Amino acid sequence: MKLLSKNSLPPNLRDRTFIKQLVTGQRLFQQGDSAKYFFIVQTGRFKLIRYFDTSNVINLEFAKTGDSLGDRSIFTDVYDSSAIALVDSTVIVYPKQLLLSSLLEDPDLAGDLIAILVKKMQSLQVNLELRNIRLAHQRLLQYLRYLATADNDRVINLDRPYKEIALELGFTPETLSRALLRLEQEGKIDRQQNKIILHNSSVA
Amino acid sequence: MKLLSKNSLPPNLRDRTFIKQLVTGQRLFQQGDSAKYFFIVQTGRFKLIRYFDTSNVINLEFAKTGDSLGDRSIFTDVYDSSAIALVDSTVIVYPKQLLLSSLLEDPDLAGDLIAILVKKMQSLQVNLELRNIRLAHQRLLQYLRYLATADNDRVINLDRPYKEIALELGFTPETLSRALLRLEQEGKIDRQQNKIILHNSSVA
DNA sequence: CGCATAGTTGACTACGCTCAACCCTGGTGG
DNA sequence: CCACCAGGGTTGAGCGTAGTCAACTATGCG
Structure with missing residues (x-):
């Protein structure tokens, strides 16, 4: 998985990719923010929440080591939810546009991203299956x-x-x-x- | 979307990609079958079901025009569920391995597939959100x-x-x-x- | 030591499931 | 052309389970 290690990224992408550390309760991104980044959790865990009207909050999902964050906003320009660190955590931060253009040049990266998305789909699928058990x-x-x-x-x-x-x-x-x-x-x-x-x- | 139209595929992939027609009730693939193909629904609709023990069946999801089928098996060698046409339907049938290797050569195709997967993730996410409404x-x-x-x-x-x-x-x-x-x-x-x-x- | 929070247990409520009966439609065959 | 049938959809009655609210315990942290 080239994508999961900053050092194996192509140079121009690597130079603008960085590690971010967050403390418990800290927001990684906020619903409505310009979706400039794509993230992968290195350590710790996050929750994703969505606000409807004020004081009406719902829990979307939890992300742990190896999971992606901001994936739903890959092709949209704002985040549709907020991500909050549940414990002290670290994430890899990829500039989204640069990542997308790098995918076109480095097919291995595209394959890695596809694998990550498929894994996430499977996880959502499992959750949905569980909900069918009454x-x-x-x-x-x-x-x-x-x-x-x-x-x-x-x-x-x-x-x-x-x-x-x-x-x-x-x-x-x-x-x-x-x-x-x-x-x-x-x-x-x-x-x-x-x-x-x-x-x-x-x-x- | 090059991926969605057989004619805009690179020649070697196009030659082995074909359209399949199914009648109501017909199986597209069966749980446990060797996962040699990846599909996209052109017309009609499908249900995906999974068998546990005999006579214990659960409904996984429904797929309609534009949705992918067999996506969960992109990186595994057998299908984890069965797909059944709910009405007369047509699907585009891609040889999976050839599709995957073509992705590495044609970045646009990879981008298309990523878009399809993200769309599916969002759809699963919506379903999951709905389940949280009691x-x-x-x-x-x-x-x-x-x-x-x-x-x-x-x-x-x-x-x-x-x-x-x-x-x-x-x-x-x-x-x-x-x-x-x-x-x-x-x-x-x-x-x-x-x-x-x-x-x-x-x-x- | 005091406070906040997680987890547990109890009593009550409310909502969706189950089972059953019924209506309606479309399709089939005499 | 009607009789029949099968399946989807609707409505009713009763039941069971998860939610709610409340009280209590345990644990960790300042």
Whole structure:
């Protein structure tokens, strides 16, 4: 992945690409801003939110290491959402227009970007599939299975608050809490602090 | 968009790209098949479904004119779902490997593909946003607004059965029917056969 | 030590699902 | 030309589950 490492970029693009560090709560970009940059998360994580009228905010998605930010604005001139660092984070900042013109000259870069977009599409697709599962404990279990197969491990490390997971799954924290309890009581999982062990019987 | 017209493709790719016609109910590809092709819908529409165990089927998405099919399998060797024509349809069939190597030689094609993927991402994103709206009539209204702004028209032509729309929105047909009734009674919309008129007051 | 926040648990509410019946339309065949 | 049938769409009644609001605990941070 040439795209993911600043040093392997073609010189003219590399010279104008830089790393940005953000602290918890800091905005990377703001809805309505001129969309001059494209980003990839190096460390940490972000949430994307959208404002409708004032005081009407919705959560769009979460981005973690390796995910792109600002991808929906590749061909539009303003950001359609705001990105906020949930923890101290670093991102690679690409000047969008220069990146796009570099893609035309360096096909490998284009291939890298396509791969990143496809990966993101798949992730959105998984989320959408999960939403089609109505019962909270079943949706949660399926989510845990995805995490387990992705990590190839039955021990799942949840490195972020349940609150956030609840939002991503479309639940309230209360419902997530009860769903976890239920899976535990049914013997499908074990919980110890922020680790979850998926039992053999419930993997298939 | 060079990619969308067979005739503007580079010769070696064009020679192996073809149009395929399908009748209602016909399968374009099957989950598990070797993913040798990438498709773009020219006319008609498709549904993508996934089988878990036998007799456990879920609906993934619907694709209409201009949408890509098989995009999730660009970098994998088998299709992760089956595509079925919902009406008589035609698709452009690209040999996947040749398309990928052509992208590296013709940057315009790569740009076109990126645009298609971004558009699809946005569409998935919209669906996901809609799922975050809990009340059926509100989710439906928001959906109608998207359609209206996309078509830039307050008269929405629903060219497909309500049943299908219900699935896409994550409702049962009964719930969709009641939600339509409610919006009508609240004066937000008018219905006449398969057209829906979005009232001015409810656009913003 | 005090405060803010995450997480948990309980009681109640409300909305969408399920199942059933019915209407309506289009298509088919006698 | 009508009788029949299949499927989409609508409406009704009852149920179940997630949301809401509230109280409480635990944890981390100043």
